[in-house]
Amino acid sequence: MNRLQKANDYIKENKHKTNNRPLFHFSPEIGWINDPNGFSFYKGKYQLFYQYYPYDIVWNDMHWGHATTNDFVNWEYLPVAMANDKAYDANGCFSGSAIEKDGKLYLIYTGHIDPNLGFDKDESQIAERQCVAVSEDGIHFKKSKLNPVIGEKELPDGYLICDFRDPKVLERDGEYYCVLAVRNAKRRGEIIMFQSKDLLQWSFHSSIFQMPCKENTLLECPDLFHLDGKDILIFSEMPCDPEFDGEVEKKTSYVIGHMDFENGAFNPEAKGLLDYATFYAPQTTDGQNGERLLIGWMHRWTKATPPKEYGYNGMMSLPRKLHIKNNTLIQQAYISHDDYFTPVAVHEHVSLNEDLHIESGRTGYLSLSLLSKSGSFVVELNKKETTATRVSVDPSSNSVVITSDYGDSEPITVRDCFNNEENTLEFYVDLHSIEIFVNKGEKVATFTAYEKEKGTSIVLSGKGAQLKEVRYEAFSS
Known part of the structure; x- marks a missing residue:
C-alpha cells in the first residue's frame, strides 16, 4: 500500500477517536498539525493545506493535509494531498504554497531529506529542495517528473542546502516569483527570490532580506504580497543555532516597504511584530473579494500539549483580514x-x-x-x-x-x-x-x-x- 493511501485509510478508520476539538478554530481530524500551507482561493472555495502527521500527536514525517471552507467555521476535510513517498521528499513534504495556473492548482513545497530524522542532526546529510505537484481538480495531486525544481544547481554559493525551505510563490506581470528562507554561510537567515515563467524552470533572482549576524536569527516561512500601495514581507524568526535558545525569541514579524521586482531589491520602511504570543508560520492569500487574508499556526513553543486522549494536537488561528494604517499592519478577525x-x-x-x-x-x-x-x-x-x-x-x-x-x-x-x-x-x-x-x-x-x-x-x-x-x-x- 502506498503512503498516501495508508494515511487516508488510517484517518478514515480512526478519526472518530478524537475529542475536545475547538469549535471555531481549525484543527485536524486526527493527529498532529503545524504550518498552514497552500492557503488559496480555488474553484469557489478557500483551500487550506497544512503540515500533517495523522498517526500521532507529535511531529514526525510531514504529509500535506487538506481541507476547504467558505466561512472558516465549517470545514470539509479532503484526502491527504501529499505524502513523503519520493526519494527527494523521503523524510517529509515540508511547507510551501499554492497558485492557480491555466485552471490547475500548483503546489510548490520543500522536499526534506534527513536520514537521521529523530536522531542526532548531521547537517552534511540534510538537503532541502523545492518541488512541485499539480492538480486539475484541486483534490488529487501529481508530483512533477522534473522534481526537485530548485536545488543545488539553482542555489548560489554562500547558502546552505540543509536549511533552504518554505517556498511562497506569487505572480507579477506574467512572471512567477518565489521567496524562500535560507541559512547563509554565516549561519544566519536570509530571504532569497527565484524567478520562473512556467513554475517548473526556475533561476535565482536576488537576496531580498538579510538578518544581521549579531541577531543570531534564522528565518522561516516567508510571504511577500502587495497591500494598500505597499509591499509586505512576513517571516517567522527562530534561533539560528541551539546555543541561542532562550536568547532569541521565536516570533513572527512583518516588514512594510517596496519590492523592486526588476532589480530584485526589497526596500524596507517599517518593521513590526505580527503577534505577541502563540503564533507562527502564517500564510496569506487573496480572498474571494480581493481582501488579503492571513491564517497562522497557534503554538506556544512550550511543553504544554493536549492530553494524548484528545487524539489531535494543533490549531489554526482565526483568519485575519489585513490592511495598512500609519505604516502598521492591522489585523482584524475575519468571521461572521x-x-x-x-x-x-x-x-x-x-x-x-x-x-x-x-x-x-x-x-x-x-x-x-x-x-x-x-x-x-x-x-x-x-x-x-x-x-x-x-x-x-x-x-x-x-x-x-x-x-x-x-x-x-x-x-x-x-x-x-x-x-x-x-x-x-x-x-x-x-x-x-x-x-x-x-x-x-x-x-x-x-x-x-x-x-x-x-x-x-x-x-x-x-x-x-x-x-x-x-x-x-x-x-x-
Whole structure:
C-alpha cells in the first residue's frame, strides 16, 4: 500500500477517536498539525493545506493535509494531498504554497531529506529542495517528473542546502516569483527570490532580506504580497543555532516597504511584530473579494500539549483580514458575527467599583470599549473558583499583560496599546485558545491552553476603571 493511501485509510478508520476539538478554530481530524500551507482561493472555495502527521500527536514525517471552507467555521476535510513517498521528499513534504495556473492548482513545497530524522542532526546529510505537484481538480495531486525544481544547481554559493525551505510563490506581470528562507554561510537567515515563467524552470533572482549576524536569527516561512500601495514581507524568526535558545525569541514579524521586482531589491520602511504570543508560520492569500487574508499556526513553543486522549494536537488561528494604517499592519478577525455569535449581554457606562460577572460558557466573543481616562482593570476569562486566564489592562503604562493558571506559559506583555481617544479590546474565546485584538487589530496576542475543565465565567474587576461598553456574544454553530 502506498503512503498516501495508508494515511487516508488510517484517518478514515480512526478519526472518530478524537475529542475536545475547538469549535471555531481549525484543527485536524486526527493527529498532529503545524504550518498552514497552500492557503488559496480555488474553484469557489478557500483551500487550506497544512503540515500533517495523522498517526500521532507529535511531529514526525510531514504529509500535506487538506481541507476547504467558505466561512472558516465549517470545514470539509479532503484526502491527504501529499505524502513523503519520493526519494527527494523521503523524510517529509515540508511547507510551501499554492497558485492557480491555466485552471490547475500548483503546489510548490520543500522536499526534506534527513536520514537521521529523530536522531542526532548531521547537517552534511540534510538537503532541502523545492518541488512541485499539480492538480486539475484541486483534490488529487501529481508530483512533477522534473522534481526537485530548485536545488543545488539553482542555489548560489554562500547558502546552505540543509536549511533552504518554505517556498511562497506569487505572480507579477506574467512572471512567477518565489521567496524562500535560507541559512547563509554565516549561519544566519536570509530571504532569497527565484524567478520562473512556467513554475517548473526556475533561476535565482536576488537576496531580498538579510538578518544581521549579531541577531543570531534564522528565518522561516516567508510571504511577500502587495497591500494598500505597499509591499509586505512576513517571516517567522527562530534561533539560528541551539546555543541561542532562550536568547532569541521565536516570533513572527512583518516588514512594510517596496519590492523592486526588476532589480530584485526589497526596500524596507517599517518593521513590526505580527503577534505577541502563540503564533507562527502564517500564510496569506487573496480572498474571494480581493481582501488579503492571513491564517497562522497557534503554538506556544512550550511543553504544554493536549492530553494524548484528545487524539489531535494543533490549531489554526482565526483568519485575519489585513490592511495598512500609519505604516502598521492591522489585523482584524475575519468571521461572521451575524452567523455565528449571539448577543447575550450589553453593559454601557460601566464603573468597576464592583466586579462585573458574565456567565459566558467556554466559547464566545467579548468586546470592551475603554474611556480615555480609564483606570487599570483585570479581565478574568474561563474563571472557575480561583483559576482563570487573566488579562491585566493598564492604560497608564500603556500595556496589556496576559497570565494564566492554565497551560504552561510565561506572562505575555503587549506594549504601546492605548494611543487613541477611545480604545478597544476584543477577545475570541474558544475551548483551547484566546485571541486578543487591541484597537481593532493594531496589536494582536494569542494564547493557548488545552485543559478540559476550564471555568465558564468572565469577571471584570478594577476600582475606578471606566468602560464605555462591555459586550458579550456566545458562539452558536
